[in-house]
Amino acid sequence: xxxxxxxxxxxxxxxxxxxxxxxxxxxxxxxxxxxxxxxxxxxxxxxxxxxxxxxxxxxxxxxxxxxxxxxxxxxxxxxxxxxxxxxxxxxxxxxxxxxxxxxxxxxx
Numbered sequence: 113x114x115x116x117x118x119x120x121x122x123x124x125x126x127x128x129x130x131x132x133x134x135x136x137x138x139x140x141x142x143x144x145x146x147x148x149x150x151x152x153x154x155x156x157x158x159x160x161x162x163x164x165x166x167x168x169x170x171x172x173x174x175x176x177x178x179x180x181x182x183x184x185x186x187x188x189x190x191x192x193x194x195x196x197x198x199x200x201x202x203x204x205x206x207x208x209x210x211x212x213x214x215x216x217x218x219x220x
Contacts, residue, residue, distance in 0.1 A: 115147055120162065120214040125149040156184055162220025163210045170194060175202075185209045 115129065126146050133143030157164040170181055178196030182189040183206065192204070210220025 117149065118214060120212040121149050121151065122159075122214075123149060123151045125214070157186075159211070162213050164220065170198075175200070186211075 113132065115127065117127070121127075126148050129145040129147065131142050132145035135142050151159075156166050158166070164186070166184060168181060168183055174181065174194060175198040176196065178194055178198070180191050181194050183192040185206065186209070190206075190209075192206070194204075208219045212219050
């Protein structure tokens with residue numbers, strides 16, 4: 113059986129597939145099949161709800177003077193400008209580059 117997994121599901125999400133469970137009593141209709149999703153870890157990204165995080169190491173001179181860096185996304189690498197004077201541990205947000213919301217309300 114093939115099951116369509118919608119984009120944006122999280123570990124523990126239950127999908128109900130109508131009529132694919134065990135047969136009913138005395139020849140009754142089959143019940144529903146419930147599939148519980150277990151999402152595998154990704155080698156680069158960590159998931160926080162619909163948001164994805166990753167660490168991108170840059171050199172000291174890149175942080176001090178600024179410049180362009182290639183940032184991984186779900187759709188490949190994109191250029192991103194690192195501002196001059198960036199401090200260690202700084203976080204930058206790329207809006208709309210995360211996971212799709214399971215209920216269809218944009219992306220993380």
